[in-house]
Amino acid sequence: MASPEIDALTQALARLPGLGPRSARRAVLHLLQKRETALAPLLRALESVNERMVQCAICGNIDTIDPCGICADPRRDGRALCVVEDVADLWALEKSRLFPGRFHVLGGRLSALEGVRPEDLAIAPLVQRVAQGGIDEVVLAMNATLEGQTTAHYIAERLEAYPVRLTQLAHGVPIGGELDYLDEGTLAQALRARRPID
Amino acid sequence: MASPEIDALTQALARLPGLGPRSARRAVLHLLQKRETALAPLLRALESVNERMVQCAICGNIDTIDPCGICADPRRDGRALCVVEDVADLWALEKSRLFPGRFHVLGGRLSALEGVRPEDLAIAPLVQRVAQGGIDEVVLAMNATLEGQTTAHYIAERLEAYPVRLTQLAHGVPIGGELDYLDEGTLAQALRARRPID
Ligand SMILES: [Zn+2]
Ligand SMILES: [Zn+2]
Numbered sequence: 001m002a003s004p005e006i007d008a009l010t011q012a013l014a015r016l017p018g019l020g021p022r023s024a025r026r027a028v029l030h031l032l033q034k035r036e037t038a039l040a041p042l043l044r045a046l047e048s049v050n051e052r053m054v055q056c057a058i059c060g061n062i063d064t065i066d067p068c069g070i071c072a073d074p075r076r077d078g079r080a081l082c083v084v085e086d087v088a089d090l091w092a093l094e095k096s097r098l099f100p101g102r103f104h105v106l107g108g109r110l111s112a113l114e115g116v117r118p119e120d121l122a123i124a125p126l127v128q129r130v131a132q133g134g135i136d137e138v139v140l141a142m143n144a145t146l147e148g149q150t151t152a153h154y155i156a157e158r159l160e161a162y163p164v165r166l167t168q169l170a171h172g173v174p175i176g177g178e179l180d181y182l183d184e185g186t187l188a189q190a191l192r193a194r195r196p197i198d
Numbered sequence: 199m200a201s202p203e204i205d206a207l208t209q210a211l212a213r214l215p216g217l218g219p220r221s222a223r224r225a226v227l228h229l230l231q232k233r234e235t236a237l238a239p240l241l242r243a244l245e246s247v248n249e250r251m252v253q254c255a256i257c258g259n260i261d262t263i264d265p266c267g268i269c270a271d272p273r274r275d276g277r278a279l280c281v282v283e284d285v286a287d288l289w290a291l292e293k294s295r296l297f298p299g300r301f302h303v304l305g306g307r308l309s310a311l312e313g314v315r316p317e318d319l320a321i322a323p324l325v326q327r328v329a330q331g332g333i334d335e336v337v338l339a340m341n342a343t344l345e346g347q348t349t350a351h352y353i354a355e356r357l358e359a360y361p362v363r364l365t366q367l368a369h370g371v372p373i374g375g376e377l378d379y380l381d382e383g384t385l386a387q388a389l390r391a392r393r394p395i396d
Contacts, residue, residue, distance in 0.1 A: 003262055005250050009243035015236060016217075016225040023216030026378070029286045030215050031244075032251060032260050033305075038213060043248055045207035046229075046241045052203050053230060062230050064201055088227045180224070 006032075058129075060105030060122055062087050070094070070102055077101040079136040083126060083155065085109050085143055088180040093141065096184045098191050101137075104129065109142065109151040123155060130162050137165045139194060143178050144169075156197050166197040204230075256327075258303030258320055260285050268292070268300055275299040277334040281324060281353065283307050283341055286378040291339065294382045296389050299335075302327065307340065307349040321353060328360050335363040337392055341376050342367075354395045364395040 006028060014024035031039040055061070056068035063069050070076060080101025084090050090103045106121040118124075130138065140155055142148035156166050170193030179187065204226060212222035229237040253259070254266035261267050268274060278299025282288050288301045304319040316322075328336065338353055340346035354364050368391030377385065 003251070005243070005246045005262065006260075008239070009247050012236070012240040012243045013214075016211075016240075017228050018217055018221030018225060019214075025289075026286065027214040027216060028247075029284070029289075032247070032285065035248075038210075039244065039248055041206070042210040042214075043241075043244045045203070045210045046237065046244060048203045049207050049226075049230070050233075050237055050241055053201070064203065086227070087230065088224065091227075 059090075059103045060087070060107060061090055061103060078134060080139070081129065081135050081137070082139040082141050084141050084179070085148060085151070089141065089143070092180045092182070092187065093191070096188070098184075098188055099139070101139075106151070109145070109147045110154055111147050118154065118158075121151075123158060126155065127158055130159055130164055135164055137167060139191075140166060140168045140197065141179065141191075142168075145178070152197070167194045168197050169194055257288075257301045258285070258305060259288055259301060276332060278337065279327065279333050279335070280337040280339050282339050282377070283346060283349070287339065287341070290378045290380070290385065291389070294386070296382075296386055297337070299337075304349070307343070307345045308352055309345050316352065316356075319349075321356060324353065325356055328357055328362055333362055335365060337389075338364060338366045338395065339377065339389075340366075343376070350395070365392045366395050367392055 009031075010021070010024045010028050013019055013027050014021045016024075019027065031042065052064045053062050054064070054066045056063060056066050056071055058067050058071045061068040061070060065072065077100045080099070081104055082090075082093065082099050082101055083104045083106060084093065085106050085108060087105055090105055093099050094103075104122065104126050106123065106126070108116055108121055110116055110118065110121070129135065138159060140152040142152040152168060159166060169190040182190075207229075208219070208222045208226050211217055211225050212219045214222075217225065229240065250262045251260050252262070252264045254261060254264050254269055256265050256269045259266040259268060263270065275298045278297070279302055280288075280291065280297050280299055281302045281304060282291070283304050283306060285303055288303055291297050292301075302320065302324050304321065304324070306314055306319055308314055308316065308319070327333065336357060338350040340350040350366060357364060367388040380388075
């Protein structure tokens with residue numbers, strides 16, 4: 001039924017990764033048929049996320065506080081910094097507390113194809129964090145894709161002048177694989193066997 | 199990252215048909231990273247649907263008005279009534295204006311397995327609509343599943359006493375198939391070739 005309200009909701013859902021137009025339509029029907037048990041909780045959860053979640057001004061993580069819980073936690077090892085492409089990767093690493101240090105979220109990867117340039121990513125703030133001192137090791141935990149590795153090499157060059165050890169995840173990460181899809185075991189192994197960047 | 203807000207949103211999304219826990223997590227990240235272009239439109243669309251969409255007291259359709267646009271439309275043929283399991287099926291039929299009459303949404307199908315009994319469906323209101331007169335034909339457009347057909351036969355018995363022609367969709371509907379997943383051509387053919395219930 002073409003009601004503009006339904007259409008708008010269907011389109012908004014269809015744009016989510018993992019949902020096409022057809023499954024979005026079924027999702028809308030499900031929401032309409034389960035007003036109290038599906039639509040209301042989703043609406044409340046979205047409102048709450050919209051109102052409460054903010055991006056950390058230091059690392060780019062998303063949390064209810066700024067600085068985020070990781071940046072604010074004095075037990076985290078401030079000398080180790082793990083650079084990731086996006087928040088999904090930070091969460092994948094953080095889920096099992098694999099990394100004792102802090103993070104830096106780039107907000108993407110360099111891509112000639114998609115026109116993503118260094119100034120489109122949080123690379124300058126990263127250089128600034130490193131330049132301020134106190135950091136011994138920077139783990140470049142980019143995805144093992146061509147673009148991820150290009151980004152890692154670009155950042156390695158930008159940080160070359162600073163007295164920090166640059167490392168990358170061990171090749172346990174499958175070629176072409178995205179961190180966010182890895183099981184914890186592989187991720188833990190790749191992190192444990194991390195090695196200096198050549 | 200375990201923030202209760204994120205968890206609640208992930209869970210609410212994971213309960214949608216077509217989204218599992220992993221894709222719900224990616225959807226949440228997408229929403230967080232595209233606050234203006236993804237989260238805000240979805241939130242507005244959900245709010246609007248929640249505020250404006252109501253169930254039609256006559257037929258069970260969902261629309262911004264009650265009675266719904268179909269029940270209120272004087273150009274619809276009030277003598278033909280198409281009974282469907284749920285709103286999804288009504289929309290599937292209505293999308294291409296296949297049926298000139300009005301509808302009746304049962305809100306499900308009889309199921310011994312799931313404990314769905316006649317009184318759990320809008321069967322009594324259907325009998326009442328038919329008993330009020332003015333209806334010549336009732337199309338029992340249930341899904342071609344065992345439960346759908348059981349429901350159709352049960353309704354046929356309940357309507358037996360009334361002077362209406364009972365028809366069902368032609369077997370162009372694949373066995374085990376759900377109306378909502380059919381292409382319009384098959385659906386149109388099945389409706390055109392509808393035949394009296396034995
Ligand atoms: Zn932070
Ligand atoms: Zn109606």
